[in-house]
Amino acid sequence: MVRGRPRDAGVEARVLEAAMAEMRAGGYDGLSVDRVADRAGVAKTTLYRRWPSKAELVIAMITGLRAAVPFEPSGDPRRDLTELVTGIATTLSAVPTTLIADLAAAAAREPRVGESVRALWGERHAAVTAIIGRAQADGLVPGHASPAVLVDQLVGPLYYRLLVTGEPIDSAYVRELVHSTLGPDPEKS
Numbered sequence: 646m647v648r649g650r651p652r653d654a655g656v657e658a659r660v661l662e663a664a665m666a667e668m669r670a671g672g673y674d675g676l677s678v679d680r681v682a683d684r685a686g687v688a689k690t691t692l693y694r695r696w697p698s699k700a701e702l703v704i705a706m707i708t709g710l711r712a713a714v715p716f717e718p719s720g721d722p723r724r725d726l727t728e729l730v731t732g733i734a735t736t737l738s739a740v741p742t743t744l745i746a747d748l749a750a751a752a753a754r755e756p757r758v759g760e761s762v763r764a765l766w767g768e769r770h771a772a773v774t775a776i777i778g779r780a781q782a783d784g785l786v787p788g789h790a791s792p793a794v795l796v797d798q799l800v801g802p803l804y805y806r807l808l809v810t811g812e813p814i815d816s817a818y819v820r821e822l823v824h825s826t827l828g829p830d831p832e833k834s
Contacts, residue, residue, distance in 0.1 A: 659685040660692055661709055664702050668744050673751040678702060703751050704761040710736055710748075711765055716772065722780035727823045729773060730799050734814040737807050746808055770796055785827050795826050 663684035667676050678699055682692045696702040714732035718725045737745060752762040770793070777792035786795065799822055806812045 656685070656687055656691060657695070657705075660687060660695070660702075661706055664706055665744065668703075668706070668747055669741055672743070672747040673699075673703065673755075676703070698757075700751075700755050700757045700761075703748065703755075703758055704765075707748055707752075707758075707762055708765060710740065711769065716769060718772070718776055722776050722783065722785055723823060723827055725776050726773070726780075726799060726827070727819060730803070730819045730822055731816065733800060734803055734816075734819050737803055738814055742807055742811075745804075749804075749808075773799075780827060799823065799826055 660681060663681045664676065666684060667681050671677075676699055678692060678696075679689060681702065682689045685692070692702075696705060713736045714729070716725075716729055716732070752759040773796045774792040777786060777795050780786045781788050781790070781792065786792075802822060803814055806814050806818070812818075
């Protein structure tokens, strides 16, 4: 027998939206779970039942950002990598740079956040590394290249542009990243 009221499906969305707004306003250090509850219009106990700490709430926000980048491999490594990098670039471009910087800093300073982020992205990294391994088997990527390093070379520049240079992360840049990693598209040669 289930006790209590059923969960309101909209609570999670409202809380995560409120948490994003709080992060934008004050960064990780200024994030107040109490203010998030007030902004989302939920009781503090509701929020704490789902996210027992500020770190858990931030992990949920990062999980939401990752979920915004779907990844369904098609079997065509070039297309798969282009779609993945495009999805990451689109998500990064839609979120304020300060929020990405604060989330990265929280992952670096807060061990629990860092461990969760690494586990969350580790799963995706392994799937992308496998695609690059298939690209190597198909002769699209030199066999001596490390698939894990190639994944870093595809995704790292997005964060570099976002956080360091401020240059745009547009579709032309994404195509150039994939081209630099996989070489020219044989179908367009």
